Amino acid sequence: MMRNVLTHPVFKVISGISAEMSIPAFVIGGYVRDAFMGRECKDIDFVVLGDGLAFAKRVAEEMKIKKEAKYFKNFGTAMIRDGDWIFEFVGARKESYHPESRNPEVESGSLEDDFSRRDFTVNAMAFDLREEFYGELLDPFNGIQDLHDGLLRTPLDPDVTFSDDPLRMMRAVRFATILWFTIVPECAASIINQADRIRIVAPERISEELNKIILSAHPGKGLRLLDEFGLLKHILPEMIDLKITEYVGGKGHKDNFRHTLEVLDNISRVSDNLWLRWAAILHDIGKPPTRKYMEGTGWTFHAHDFRGAKMIPAIFRRLRLPLNDPLRYIQKLVSLHLRPIVLSEDIVTDSAIRRLLFEAGDDIDDLMTLCEADVTSKNPQKVRTYLENFKLARQKLKEIEEKDRLRNWQPPVSGDVIMKTFNLQPSREVGIIKEAITEAILEGKIHNDFDEAYRFMLAEGEKMGLKKVE
Numbered sequence: 001m002m003r004n005v006l007t008h009p010v011f012k013v014i015s016g017i018s019a020e021m022s023i024p025a026f027v028i029g030g031y032v033r034d035a036f037m038g039r040e041c042k043d044i045d046f047v048v049l050g051d052g053l054a055f056a057k058r059v060a061e062e063m064k065i066k067k068e069a070k071y072f073k074n075f076g077t078a079m080i081r082d083g084d085w086i087f088e089f090v091g092a093r094k095e096s097y098h099p100e101s102r103n104p105e106v107e108s109g110s111l112e113d114d115f116s117r118r119d120f121t122v123n124a125m126a127f128d129l130r131e132e133f134y135g136e137l138l139d140p141f142n143g144i145q146d147l148h149d150g151l152l153r154t155p156l157d158p159d160v161t162f163s164d165d166p167l168r169m170m171r172a173v174r175f176a177t178i179l180w181f182t183i184v185p186e187c188a189a190s191i192i193n194q195a196d197r198i199r200i201v202a203p204e205r206i207s208e209e210l211n212k213i214i215l216s217a218h219p220g221k222g223l224r225l226l227d228e229f230g231l232l233k234h235i236l237p238e239m240i241d242l243k244i245t246e247y248v249g250g251k252g253h254k255d256n257f258r259h260t261l262e263v264l265d266n267i268s269r270v271s272d273n274l275w276l277r278w279a280a281i282l283h284d285i286g287k288p289p290t291r292k293y294m295e296g297t298g299w300t301f302h303a304h305d306f307r308g309a310k311m312i313p314a315i316f317r318r319l320r321l322p323l324n325d326p327l328r329y330i331q332k333l334v335s336l337h338l339r340p341i342v343l344s345e346d347i348v349t350d351s352a353i354r355r356l357l358f359e360a361g362d363d364i365d366d367l368m369t370l371c372e373a374d375v376t377s378k379n380p381q382k383v384r385t386y387l388e389n390f391k392l393a394r395q396k397l398k399e400i401e402e403k404d405r406l407r408n409w410q411p412p413v414s415g416d417v418i419m420k421t422f423n424l425q426p427s428r429e430v431g432i433i434k435e436a437i438t439e440a441i442l443e444g445k446i447h448n449d450f451d452e453a454y455r456f457m458l459a460e461g462e463k464m465g466l467k468k469v470e
Contacts, residue, residue, distance in 0.1 A: 005035040006127065006135055010063065010087060014046065015129045017058050023050035026111070026138065028126040029118065036147055042085045047114050047126070052091035053078055059089070093117070115140050116155055119168045120175065122147045124155050152176060152183045158190035166197040169231060170209040177213055177222035188229065195230035203320040206235060210319070214277050219268055220261035238315060239281070241288040248293040256284050259376050266373035275326045276366050279333040280373060285311055309335035333367055336360055340371045340393055353400045354442045368394055411437045412450040413457050421457065422466040429464060436460045
């Protein structure tokens with residue numbers, strides 16, 4: 001009996017409605033699993049032996065929830081939101097699939113059918129909400145033992161389970177990553193054998209699952225498993241290219257795939273920012289196409305920062321990831337990730353710092369975090385030196401920022417002022433003068449001040465043969 005974990009009022013409400021409507025109801029899946037693990041779960045799935053929509057409407061009515069209740073007649077499901085809690089309802093069902101389709105044929109079924117269609121035994125457990133059996137555990141596939149042993153196995157033949165919905169292969173990796181479970185050998189072998197079926201899954205579903213892996217405490221493990229099972233090459237083939245290590249005359253370069261996973265895990269220890277973690281994943285994807293061996297120098301990856309930033313939009317389009325602010329943010333960090341290392345040198349100029357502040361804007365702190373995470377040397381002295389240098393760089397950035405106010409900065413003399421001063425229409429000349437003012441401030445020739453910038457503008461205009469309108 002597990003009545004002590006059925007603490008939310010919704011459980012008693014459902015139990016009462018179950019008796020009232022003579023419809024057996026159960027809480028199933030992740031909430032049950034997490035209850036035994038002592039993990040908080042506010043996303044609860046309910047299955048009823050009857051009309052799930054009618055049952056959900058009765059629950060919403062009893063709990064006086066209207067606006068936060070949604071009903072999906074085509075799928076026979078309903079969702080009710082109560083603050084941070086989400087309740088999903090469905091009638092017990094069974095599913096059948098055609099090999100070439102990811103869309104199941106769904107029909108009403110028994111509770112046994114519903115248990116069988118679950119992805120893993122640890123998710124195929126339920127608490128009975130009928131009054132006479134309230135809180136009793138139903139566990140037809142001995143999921144409680146697999147939970148105790150930390151094992152992920154499918155209720156049915158894994159070839160059937162994974163073929164029916166190939167996204168379950170990624171869910172296996174997610175649960176193994178987040179819960180630190182082991183995927184049993186027969187399931188691992190099945191995933192490897194049919195990994196290419198992940199290609200029939202909608203990109204949006206893949207991205208949602210991938211983002212959950214990336215947001216885990218140990219995302220490097222998740223990506224490593226995706227690679228070992230042959231899934232990553234279908235999802236992020238650009239990362240597979242990072243694994244290639246070439247040798248010329250006995251000289252090779254580091255394994256950039258392993259390095260990337262280390263950078264990702266370093267980031268995960270200090271930030272939950274999903275897009276900063278994506279920047280860690282993608283920061284070196286420009287290395288394979290820019291890899292070159294130069295006699296006397298060794299392996300080089302010139303402009304891999306620029307090339308990598310150019311590759312990101314195609315990846316985001318393919319995975320249906322946001323093509324607005326997150327994309328621009330990641331491109332900025334990838335294109336700038338090599339710049340901060342020189343700021344730690346004593347000979348670095350204030351102008352170099354001003355330029356980085358100007359280009360990074362409010363993302364400067366995340367850029368520095370990415371650069372610190374990029375230090376993965378196995379030489380402890382090197383790591384200490386790099387990190388100490390980054391502390392110095394952060395201090396220099398702070399000093400320049402306080403003095404020159406260049407974060408998200410715009411030149412004090414606008415294009416409108418230039419046009420009015422010289423009676424110009426929007427033109428190349430306006431851009432040349434504005435760029436000259438920007439460069440003068442970044443180089444420290446003039447201060448970030450309107451009067452100085454205005455005088456500089458007049459001088460630049462005079463050089464170009466322009467006259468101030470009196």
